[in-house]
Amino acid sequence: MRMLGIRAHDFGKNTVEILAKKVSEKGFFSIQLALLKAIDGIDFSLGKLSPGMAYYIKDTFAKENIQIAVLGCYINPIHPDIDERRKQLDRFKEHIRFARDFGCSVVGTETGSLNFGDSYKNENESEEAFETLIESLKELVKEAEKFGVIVGIEGGKNEVLTCPKKMKRALDIIQSNNLQVIFDPVNYISLENYKDQDNMLKEAFDLFGDRIVMSHAKDFLVKDGFINKATAPGKGSLNYELFLRLLKERKPFVNILLDEVAEADMEESMKFIRNLYDRI
Secondary structure (H helix, E strand, O other), X not given: OOOEEEXXXXXXOEOHHHHHHHHHHXXXXXXXXXXXXXXXXXXXXXXXXXXXXXXXXXXXXXXXOOEEEEEEOOOOOOOOOHHHHHHHHHHHHHXXXXXXXXXXXXXXXXOOOOOOOOOOOHHHHOHHHHHHHHHHHHHHHHHHHHHOOEEEEEOOOOOOOOOHHHHHHHHXXXXXXXXXXXXXXHHHOOOOOHHHHHXXXXXXXXXXXXXXXXXXXXXXXXXXXEEEEEEOOOOOOOXXXXXXXXXXXXXXXOEEEEOOOOHHHHXXXXXXXXXXXXXX
């Protein structure tokens, strides 16, 4: 499974060379690379990216046979401080302009929160929050269309696109093939729906299975009325057999990247996914 990979910053922050070796030694072939979160020793502040920098990073990973599957540019596209929102959108657009120099065609983000700390707030589910997100996404997609790059958005219960139907609504409104989905099924899990997760999974693939460009892989456990969403794949309650079967049928060879998996669990998680994927 050469498409099986990891979020690079789950190794912590390292120099490019050390990070590439760590990823390779664990047996991964692809990464989600969030520059600010994963790489030490380089200034990635706004205005610092260049084709030369991108090539250096791309080449370092390529020497270890590692694909940069997606540039993770974590922003809050509905940040309540308009000036801060503008800075974050500009940073994302800079990633779009240089994505191809990293050997990558996808720049990814989550869909944001009206809380300054990006945590959940009831107003995230309001029409106003949705409209603000659409306004931001339209700007990002317009830039992506100029450079032949994909904006990948990741929905979840704590943000604006709280369910598959809202993700589909956003895709329908913007109507651009330069807007696609980074799918993490656990993000949509809650105490209210975890027992009905099979229907949620099927609904997601029915609504936007053709728009998934990458998938995250983690798991969840319910204990004492709380959900732990930082559980290693195969150690929780996600129906991985259904999830991977749907991925294999609808998006063969799509990148599957471990998410929030501790280094101690990475090899076991990779083996679990690889064996199940090959078997179904």
